[in-house]
Amino acid sequence: DAGITQSPRHKVTETGTPVTLRCHQTENHRYMYWYRQDPGHGLRLIHYSYGVKDTDKGEVSDGYSVSRSKTEDFLLTLESATSSQTSVYFCAIGLKGSYEQYFGPGTRLTVT
């Protein structure tokens, strides 16, 4: 157990509203990742972080922003949610000295 929690676990929101998802880790890992998982598309990287205030875009970053002001928290924000952002969102941490990633339980987001 890599001590990763995600909140909220489920959320329903309306189109056009801002939404922030939180990923929290307890073990001081440097790397953190946000993915979305959709049928037929597998797992797609949204943004990732390699340190406090160090973030970069993944393959599907449009419409998303992130912030990492503390090692333990990595926030994903949908500035103005759209129905195409309905998905399951997973946070992962990367172990030091390894490419292994460990995943949180996921957040199911529905945009109506």
Added chain:
Amino acid sequence: GNSVTQMEGPVTLSEEAFLTINCTYTATGYPSLFWYVQYPGEGLQLLLKATKADDKGSNKGFEATYRKETTSFHLEKGSVQVSDSAVYFCALSDLDAGNNRKLIWGLGTSLAVNP
């Protein structure tokens, strides 16, 4: 760039059948290779890994061998159980332009095992 191709599912087997899920990759250098499993309603879990050519990763009766000559990392299990029903993902290590670590993912293969 690096990429992973995984066999499409769904795969449906009877209990105690032999399982193979194919995974091939394209990469420069010497990547590490991983298999992850996702049980219904859960996040992904690392199942096994291999970090160099000819390495065999194994866990819970599953095995995969890193074959550089065929650029493959096929997942196998000799006798599947109903509890193995899940989605399986193959992944490949990668570095961005700043040498930061990422994984490249296959699309996943859904496995259903019937009693």
